[in-house]
Amino acid sequence: MSTAEPQTQVNSPDPAQLQEKWLPVWDDLAPFRSGRKDDMRPRKYVLDMFPYPSGDLHMGHAEAYALGDVLARYWVQKGFNVMHPIGWDSFGLPAENAAIKRGLNPKTWTYENIAIQRASMRRYACSFDWDRVLVTSDPEYYKWNQWFFLKMYEKGLAYRKASAVNWCSDCQTVLANEQVVAGLCERCDSPVTKKKLTQWYLKITDYADRLLDDMDQLVGAWPEKVLTMQRNWISRSVGAEVKFEIIGRPEPVVVYTTRPDTLYGATFFVVAVDSDLATELAAKSTALSEFNAYLEEVKKASDIERLATDRPKTGVFLNRFAINPVNGEQLPIYASDYVLADYGTGAIMAVPAHDQRDLDFARTFNLPVKVVLDTGEPDPNETGIATVGPGTLINSAELNGLVKDDAIGKITETLAAKKLGTPAVNYRLRDWLISRQRYWGTPIPIIHCSTCGEVPVPAEQLPVVLPESEGLDLTPKGTSPLGAAADWVNVVCPKCGEPAKRDADTMDTFMDSSWYFLRYVSPNLDTAPFDEAEAKNWMPVAQYVGGVTHAILHLLYARFFTKVAYDLGMINVTEPFSRLLNQGMVVMNGSAMSKSRGNLVKLTDELTEHGVDAIRLAMVFAGPPEDDVDWADVSPAGSKKFLARAWRLSGDVTAKVGVDPKTGDVELRKVTHRLMHEAAVAVETYRFNVAVAKSMELVNAARKAIDTGCGPADPAVRECVESVAILLSLFAPYTAEEMWERLGHKPCVALAGWLDVDPQLLVAQSIVCVVQISGKVKARIEVPVDISAADLEQLALADESVVKALGDIKVKQVIVVAPKLVNIVI
């Protein structure tokens, strides 16, 4: 370190030295501890999404945690007792993959990475409360996953069913609907196929309405984009169920439709080829072999093929007929894959004239198209385009002449009266499949007994601890590795005492993150998942910060769990996160950083080269937090220069500590108070880049005052430079702390408190008013801020250059916006 020249040491502090100097001090003083009993400050819960410990922190973490820290540190400066916790979302596939690929123990691998990340977060000076750390792979944590599961089981919200599930052949495990993106596995991008399996589900569909309706609380506080995505995902559809008799079947079949008004236009009937109903109807049909061949073909197709909307319609006529309840017409029944088995009832009435999908099918199979609604558009028979808009009913007996909406009302009533139909609601949202055939997760606390069936593990026996991985084959093979842990899996039934087996699957890791924000309020409690009194103190989370990648999955599940906990009487809020900020990604030259692309920028290298403060500041200053940051546009060197410039100010101030700023230069004080006010507004509205710009203005103002203004001894200069330190403490904690010390204060600057902005200093005595003639600026006049509109108009019209410009021209109108502007219209 002897290479550092004395000169550079004078001009800027060495980041590595600042780090060594201040980290132990901060460890000791723990300025962000939030659990003190005697703390009288109002509480505020600021939460960053916790990381998965896949290695050391990367650029994305650096950005996310810098942004979260701005908010957390700001509210501390504003006098709040801020809870800003951190933990690790440490169950999941990468640990297992590391184990398979490199022979590592998943547990060792995970906990080593946590230690690495933890050290990096400390160095990165994140304002976390280190007393509240949680790790989801600790039995002390996942015990409560099991507890929640059993509570839900008790309430009928956790259940097992056999169904065609999403299967990733590469990961060799089932996936939730939410984990299938465009027919591909979200994790490994391999095509997802269907497999019939018995799996555990959580009944999130019971909460569909609340998940939808409670979003009203979040409008304006969450990004509109996220709310839209959640609404789309749940997708509530309001319609009616209608009973159709099937010839040769004792029971009628119910279909779901949003368009009961078009009932008279039904010309055929379709059942989902992979539904039980289709199999049943085909069984007694002459078309059985054709049906079976078609079914096989459909099963083979991957989701990605099935999702292609421009695919030609396929299907098989089952040689069976349904009867239209309103007119007794016989409708041929087809099996097709364009009808989904798990939506509605898996069967539909087809109205080709007014539904494009039905029309496509009708044209492929030469089925009749009957128009029952006059929309004023051309005949679908000729155009091939179904008419779906509003209009007047025709060819529909008692409905003729009614408009669409009235017809829907009337036919629904008529059907209800005849017990042929009923209003109904459907959702795109499906129940949440939580079983996973993998090792590194929370064991499902159920014992399967040949006589008693499913038996929940008694609460006092929790946690069901995951067995050690030694001796287990973790390679994906379609069944859980836990099944092979004989000592673990073989138990006696808690009910009858006979030999029984544990459920060998583990839970989806999204279970872990669905309630971790509640655990933080009392992370070490061993008698309940969280302390209910503490939860009432802290919930809801005032500010949540994280990536938009979790817009559907995590946020939907967390909202669901919150409502369940509410129903269990454990908390008094129905929504967990009051405000949400989605930060953008860090990219390089327009595309995501990755090793394979060769554009990976290593965080540790950048930190070594420029220092933590410069990187944090550069991240925050790069642009609006919601936008992606292109590292190619970021200048850590520029940030470093600015920080040195700010730091130098602290050595120039000669006014004594504690001097009354009121005796200082008023003009500089006005600048200081205005900028600190504007910076506060900027932070609260997520315009952190603007807040950084304010700190630069503040530094420029102080520099100028010291060099060519009121001089370094003026109390106003001290006030200004101290404000710089306080504002910078949000972005550049080391530099700010060092400045604070050089200004004669004791640590920590983080607790110094925001400048008490004097409103008197925010209002100017006089202001420059712009005088326009027809929108073009002609003159500027200095006027008192409280000037009346009439006085200002007179003053403007009397202005020399205005008089000159106007000449003899007649003034049509004068717009006066006192005291800022006068517009003379000619």
Next chain:
RNA sequence: GCCCUCGUAGCCCAAUGGCAGAGGCAAGCGGCUUAAACCCGCUCCAGUAUGGGUUCGAGUCCCAUCGAGGGCACCA
């Protein structure tokens, strides 16, 4: 195909319907220096993607087009 967001100096970005510039990067000039770097100061640079409209006044509001990004997409 449908829906949403965004197009401002060479670049990143600011601007409650009221003077297009807060701030930075890059560039140029000057001061400091034996010299260079650092530092200090100054300067240059767009009429706001395009075309209409509303308004006394539009980057900002409305419509259309182009371009970029994102979401949804057989859910009856």
